[in-house]
Amino acid sequence: MSTAAMFGAQPFPLNPISTTSHDIPLVFSKHTCQFLGLTWSSKFNLSRRSGTVVSVSDEKMSKSAPVLVITKEEGLELYEDMVLGRTFENMCHQMFSLRKIFGFVHHYNGQEAVSTGFIKLLKQQDSVVSTYRDHVHALSKGVPSRAVMSELFGKITGCCRGRGGSMHMFSRDHNLLGGFAYMGEGIPVATGAAFTSKYKRSGLRSCCLGVFWGWGLQQCALL
Amino acid sequence: MLGIVRQKMLERSSKKIRPAVSMLRSYSSAAKQMTVREALNSALHEEMSADSKVFLIGEEVGEYQGAYKITKGLLDKYGPDRVLDTPITEAGFTGIAVGAAYYGLKPVVEFMTFNFSMQAIDHIINSAAKSNYMSAGKISVPIVFRGPNGAAAGVGAQHSQCYAAWYAACPGLKVLTPYNSEDARGLLKAAIRDPDPVVFLENELLYGESFPTSDEVLDSSFCLPIGKAKIERKGKHVTIAAYSKMVGYSLQAAEILEKDGIDAEVINLRSIRPLDRSTINDSVRKTNRLVTVEEAFPQHGVGAEICACVVEESFAYLDAPVERIAGADVPMPYAANLERMALPQVGDIVRAAKRACYRSVP
Numbered sequence: 001m002s003t004a005a006m007f008g009a010q011p012f013p014l015n016p017i018s019t020t021s022h023d024i025p026l027v028f029s030k031h032t033c034q035f036l037g038l039t040w041s042s043k044f045n046l047s048r049r050s051g052t053v054v055s056v057s058d059e060k061m062s063k064s065a066p067v068l069v070i071t072k073e074e075g076l077e078l079y080e081d082m083v084l085g086r087t088f089e090n091m092c093h094q095m096f097s098l099r100k101i102f103g104f105v106h107h108y109n110g111q112e113a114v115s116t117g118f119i120k121l122l123k124q125q126d127s128v129v130s131t132y133r134d135h136v137h138a139l140s141k142g143v144p145s146r147a148v149m150s151e152l153f154g155k156i157t158g159c160c161r162g163r164g165g166s167m168h169m170f171s172r173d174h175n176l177l178g179g180f181a182y183m184g185e186g187i188p189v190a191t192g193a194a195f196t197s198k199y200k201r202s203g204l205r206s207c208c209l210g211v212f213w214g215w216g217l218q219q220c221a222l223l
Numbered sequence: 224m225l226g227i228v229r230q231k232m233l234e235r236s237s238k239k240i241r242p243a244v245s246m247l248r249s250y251s252s253a254a255k256q257m258t259v260r261e262a263l264n265s266a267l268h269e270e271m272s273a274d275s276k277v278f279l280i281g282e283e284v285g286e287y288q289g290a291y292k293i294t295k296g297l298l299d300k301y302g303p304d305r306v307l308d309t310p311i312t313e314a315g316f317t318g319i320a321v322g323a324a325y326y327g328l329k330p331v332v333e334f335m336t337f338n339f340s341m342q343a344i345d346h347i348i349n350s351a352a353k354s355n356y357m358s359a360g361k362i363s364v365p366i367v368f369r370g371p372n373g374a375a376a377g378v379g380a381q382h383s384q385c386y387a388a389w390y391a392a393c394p395g396l397k398v399l400t401p402y403n404s405e406d407a408r409g410l411l412k413a414a415i416r417d418p419d420p421v422v423f424l425e426n427e428l429l430y431g432e433s434f435p436t437s438d439e440v441l442d443s444s445f446c447l448p449i450g451k452a453k454i455e456r457k458g459k460h461v462t463i464a465a466y467s468k469m470v471g472y473s474l475q476a477a478e479i480l481e482k483d484g485i486d487a488e489v490i491n492l493r494s495i496r497p498l499d500r501s502t503i504n505d506s507v508r509k510t511n512r513l514v515t516v517e518e519a520f521p522q523h524g525v526g527a528e529i530c531a532c533v534v535e536e537s538f539a540y541l542d543a544p545v546e547r548i549a550g551a552d553v554p555m556p557y558a559a560n561l562e563r564m565a566l567p568q569v570g571d572i573v574r575a576a577k578r579a580c581y582r583s584v585p
Contacts, residue, residue, distance in 0.1 A: 167381070
């Protein structure tokens with residue numbers, strides 16, 4: 001079972017060699033996008049793509065015919081997701097200044113590439129555990145932006161019917177497991193969700209992505 | 224002497240119809256207006272200057288001057304050796320503080336909100352509260368855990384819980400809940416001077432509220448006794464027992480009830496553990512009716528404990544069942560209208576008092 005940590009700086013093959021015997025190798029069908037997971041509507045014909053993805057630096061060094069990391073269409077999809085995140089957060093900031101959104105609001109401006117880059121790798125059944133800075137994670141995972149914004153306004157049409165608020169976005173349909181207020185709170189939760197995947201030994205490999213940074217690590221180091 | 228004069232003036236003034244609670248407090252021309260924030264800050268300044276063993280530890284207490292500016296100016300005055308900014312690890316710095324207390328220092332630990340104290344609750348309960356007993360009195364833990372407790376505004380389920388009942392259930396802890404500036408100053412000083420662990424539950428929404436404080440309160444030796452409640456408003460028809468922000472709501476409710484001919488006695492509990500059972504029971508024996516008010520979840524709450532202690536000691540004096548007003552039995556919702564419905568409002572207290580007086584059908 002793969003975790004986000006495995007996708008480090010080195011170029012990664014999309015059919016990684018498993019380091020544990022319990023892992024079932026990932027098998028992508030011919031029509032599945034090889035870069036982007038199934039959290040977005042796959043409307044492109046990707047059969048012309050080559051099998052191995054290499055990093056941009058490798059491409060420069062090799063001097064052979066350049067192999068694209070992503071296609072132009074995929075790039076536009078990713079860009080759209082990032083622009084959505086930025087526009088959404090800018091609107092949140094406006095609404096907060098106008099006091100239409102209240103309580104705590106944590107903006108994700110500047111980090112859109114992280115959300116898009118990681119979450120768009122995932123499939124529908126993969127889960128994401130986020131922090132209080134979770135609006136854009138919800139958007140990247142596929143929660144409709146209208147539902148997220150309604151939640152911030154405390155409306156019943158929000159993804160948590162107005163009960164959760166900015167810091168507690170949940171979606172069973174999109175496997176977004178929250179939205180946690182405390183530093184590092186989601187780390188054990190994400191680990192548990194990943195454990196479920198391993199426990200069920202499901203035919204499809206699934207992945208749990210826990211998103212945290214900085215201070216969260218300190219909290220977890222002591223746990 | 225000043226206290227007796229103050230009480231008599233309060234009795235006289237409480238008989239008049241008043242449009243707002245603040246009028247009730249303008250009884251002394253010498254009283255200085257002081258916010259709860261200033262009261263806490265001044266108490267910390269005085270205790271730190273009086274005893275070099277007192278030190279502060281918590282997130283943002285130093286450079287940032289306190290997340291809610293309670294510790295403003297303390298880093299500049301006492302230096303980084305005595306005002307310690309910590310990383311975001313409640314379990315870590317609480318444990319460190321408890322260890323320091325074992326060894327003779329007097330830490331004041333600030334939690335940004337008491338919700339975060341759950342990350343450190345093992346140290347509060349097991350390391351601090353139980354140590355004196357487990358060591359047969361040999362280890363004393365003169366530590367204070369302080370910070371805002373209870374609901375703020377629109378901060379959601381994980382930032383809005385009241386922990387009074389949780390901590391008050393544990394032997395070995397003292398739990399204090401100040402309401403106004405006098406309480407804040409007197410109880411915090413008492414807590415810092417106390418040789419046992421004290422959980423000091425403030426309220427974020429009260430920090431900016433201003434109350435008149437007499438010269439006696441402003442004196443640096445001023446201290447309130449732990450375990451004594453205060454009768455904020457004397458009455459004879461129904462007792463309303465509350466703590467923290469709910470004391471303010473209860474006083475407002477008492478004004479409304481007065482118009483309907485119900486003279487309510489409002490008790491500011493101040494100390495949840497030890498609970499001032501004698502003040503509560505004396506009041507119930509006088510009025511024969513009781514309403515408890517708290518912001519916290521209803522089950523196993525402070526109101527439940529007060530009800531039990533009154534039933535144990537003054538059952539024959541009760542003319543009506545005890546009315547218990549508490550927060551709704553749900554995690555705090557985010558939406559503003561739901562949040563309002565999840566917390567007790569002045570109208571709820573008024574209706575409960577009327578029910579206790581059989582003036583309305585429940």
